[in-house]
Amino acid sequence: EVQLVESGGGVVRPGGSLRLSCAASGFTFDNYAMSWVRQAPGKGLEWVSGINWNGGSTGYADSVKGRFTISRDNAKNSLYLQMNSLRTEDTALYHCAREDCSGGSCYSGSGYWGQGTQVTVSS
């Protein structure tokens, strides 16, 4: 059974940092691209960042570029999101998702998602 379990969320002050993790199981992790998607309270889904199967290609939403860094450790079947210079507008539930491809243009969408980890940025 495919499982994605996020952790690392919490309450942080503006300007602070957090590192989110996503533990993957039930599939061959290094066959797939991965992404982070968030949903702020009362708002829609926002794609935050993605990484291809071997970490050689990454992408970011304009809203987080230069502040967030995505990475993966295929030996540990884990995905990460380092979030620096956090802002109140980064408050959201953060999901990791498996893209059903290895990277690049992806025909198959994201069929597996974690339940999310809550990030709250507040003074």
Place this chain on the structure above:
Amino acid sequence: DIQMTQSPSSLSASVGDRVTITCRASQTISSYLNWYQKKPGKAPNLLIYGASNLQSGVPSRFSGSGSGTDFTLTISSLQPEDFATYYCQQSYSTPRTFGQGTKVEIK
């Protein structure tokens, strides 16, 4: 970046109604278009990938069509469990932008 625009932003419908949601991309994305259903407190659920392919386990009342810049999600006969918010997303390039969502409410 590719912008995705959904319409309508919300709609009211009755059980049994046929519902259509549209999604327009700001540039051509071939068929790299996915549709998700989102319910409060739950992770998004992939319904349609590649513009018109039904994800495994998704009821056949859901269908998708379109290519290039214009896409449609259709629910042929709305069921009580279908009241939710629906999002399109392009997977042609990064950032993999979502539409703003369409909330389907009970009339």
